[in-house]
Amino acid sequence: MAKKGLIALFIIILGLTTVVSSTVYADSATINADHLNVRSGPGTGYASLGKVNTGESYSIIDEKNEWLKIHWHDQTGWVAKEFANVKSKESSLAAKVDHLRIHSRPELNSSIKGYLMKGDMVNVKDRKGKWVLIEQSNTKGWVHSDYLTNSVSAESEESSAGQTQKSMGELTITTSILNVRNESSTNGSIVGQVYNSENYDYISEQQGWYEIELHNGKTGWVAGWFTSKDHTDPSQDSSSSYVTLQYNGTHLRSGPSTNHQIAGTGRQGDQYQVLSKEGEWYKVSFKGKPAFVAGWIVEEHNGTLSSAPSSNGTLNGKTIMIDPGHGGRDTGALGFTGTTEKTITLQTGEHLKQQLESYGAKVILTRNSDQYVALSIRSATAQASKADAFISLHFNSVPSSIAANGIGSYYYHDKDQSLANDIQSEMVQSTGLKSRGVHFGDFHVIRENNKPAVLLELGFISDRNEEQTVKGVHYQTKVSQGITNGLLRYFAPS
Ligand SMILES: [Zn+2]
Numbered sequence: 064m065a066k067k068g069l070i071a072l073f074i075i076i077l078g079l080t081t082v083v084s085s086t087v088y089a090d091s092a093t094i095n096a097d098h099l100n101v102r103s104g105p106g107t108g109y110a111s112l113g114k115v116n117t118g119e120s121y122s123i124i125d126e127k128n129e130w131l132k133i134h135w136h137d138q139t140g141w142v143a144k145e146f147a148n149v150k151s152k153e154s155s156l157a158a159k160v161d162h163l164r165i166h167s168r169p170e171l172n173s174s175i176k177g178y179l180m181k182g183d184m185v186n187v188k189d190r191k192g193k194w195v196l197i198e199q200s201n202t203k204g205w206v207h208s209d210y211l212t213n214s215v216s217a218e219s220e221e222s223s224a225g226q227t228q229k230s231m232g233e234l235t236i237t238t239s240i241l242n243v244r245n246e247s248s249t250n251g252s253i254v255g256q257v258y259n260s261e262n263y264d265y266i267s268e269q270q271g272w273y274e275i276e277l278h279n280g281k282t283g284w285v286a287g288w289f290t291s292k293d294h295t296d297p298s299q300d301s302s303s304s305y306v307t308l309q310y311n312g313t314h315l316r317s318g319p320s321t322n323h324q325i326a327g328t329g330r331q332g333d334q335y336q337v338l339s340k341e342g343e344w345y346k347v348s349f350k351g352k353p354a355f356v357a358g359w360i361v362e363e364h365n366g367t368l369s370s371a372p373s374s375n376g377t378l379n380g381k382t383i384m385i386d387p388g389h390g391g392r393d394t395g396a397l398g399f400t401g402t403t404e405k406t407i408t409l410q411t412g413e414h415l416k417q418q419l420e421s422y423g424a425k426v427i428l429t430r431n432s433d434q435y436v437a438l439s440i441r442s443a444t445a446q447a448s449k450a451d452a453f454i455s456l457h458f459n460s461v462p463s464s465i466a467a468n469g470i471g472s473y474y475y476h477d478k479d480q481s482l483a484n485d486i487q488s489e490m491v492q493s494t495g496l497k498s499r500g501v502h503f504g505d506f507h508v509i510r511e512n513n514k515p516a517v518l519l520e521l522g523f524i525s526d527r528n529e530e531q532t533v534k535g536v537h538y539q540t541k542v543s544q545g546i547t548n549g550l551l552r553y554f555a556p557s
Pocket residue numbers: 388389395396404456457458
């Protein structure tokens with residue numbers, strides 16, 4: 064009997080312990096007055112137990128009639144709510160990015176137990192430095208706090224308290240009215256507008272869009288091509304400056320973004336007079352009319368026109384099959400911040416197509432949208448085609464415990480080693496990325512293939528820096544130029 068009673072008491076104590084510890088990470092109150100009385104009850108009629116001061120934070124364990132019961136120096140007491148900022152839902156955070164890794168320990172090198180998708184809400188169980196122990200649908204693990212955000216309601220309070228996210232730099236708006244959206248695409252809904260020559264801090268960047276901090280403390284996304292990271296420089300309007308195209312197949316457009324219509328195509332070495340600069344784009348004189356060219360694929364210089372370098376070689380009469388790796392339900396590798404391999408293989412494939420066509424090649428893509436295409440279909444398409452070369456595009460990923468970067472080329476049949484050599488050396492030259500060399504690789508699409516076939520690994524998206532590099536237009540254009548030069552070399556009459 065006595066034993067039973069003890070067990071019952073023990074269970075009650077256990078139950079109490081659980082209740083107490085689960086309130087540890089509940090809402091907190093940050094005091095915003097000095098010498099604020101902590102009282103024994105919820106009202107000024109209760110005795111003062113002591114005082115709290117501005118900036119001190121305490122867990123809230125109860126609330127009654129505009130008074131907060133706080134956990135204060137191993138005891139409890141009541142403070143008037145009007146002198147405290149309540150940070151609500153601190154126990155609940157949301158992932159800011161897709162494929163956010165859940166680690167087994169609060170270290171980048173620890174094993175990965177799962178992923179969170181952008182907007183997933185998680186419960187906070189513990190904190191350790193910059194790491195947060197979370198639990199979500201039976202997965203418990205550590206997530207880096209840089210990629211978590213308070214829920215929307217807590218966010219505005221946080222920014223009003225001055226704890227805003229770290230700025231990555233400042234940008235200037237370069238168009239008269241620019242919409243600010245809730246996500247990094249024109250599909251996002253409009254949350255505000257910004258105006259020409261205004262400056263904003265930006266806190267993140269994604270596929271050419273910048274997340275800026277508005278003056279009311281809220282954040283939103285603006286299209287990067289309507290902004291400039293340099294302060295406006297009047298010398299940019301100088302009529303004595305010219306740009307030289309760095310790549311064949313460069314599009315000139317009717318406006319300063321890739322969404323504008325293509326007004327024409329230029330070749331490497333073509334030069335145009337600069338009329339003005341709009342954001343990252345040059346307004347140039349093209350065949351007597353104004354047109355726009357992206358600033359990251361040209362070289363600007365002042366003074367007289369230099370003689371254009373003559374472009375050498377041609378791919379006239381050649382058919383090249385480009386195989387953007389993965390697609391559809393097969394996402395391929397995942398990047399450090401969630402870039403999917405299938406997305407950037409397709410983007411790179413489209414840049415490559417443009418480059419190859421500017422040299423007269425006929426181009427076939429194994430896929431031209433986000434669709435699943437089986438490996439056997441890809442190689443069978445190549446077998447049945449009249450392709451003179453088959454180029455499979457991939458990006459690499461390794462567990463976060465391994466540091467790896469650079470580009471590599473693979474062949475299966477000995478006869479294709481020279482194609483891999485030519486492409487590898489040209490890619491390294493045009494991109495400046497580390498060379499991982501040319502290797503034999505037993506990959507289905509190049510093994511079951513009777514055309515000259517190579518598989519290219521165009522960089523490690525598991526590497527934080529390299530992911531940012533390879534998902535950009537600049538890199539994709541450069542690596543495409545490298546592949547094109549490699550093919551020119553391979554097909555050059557010897
Ligand atoms: Zn791949």
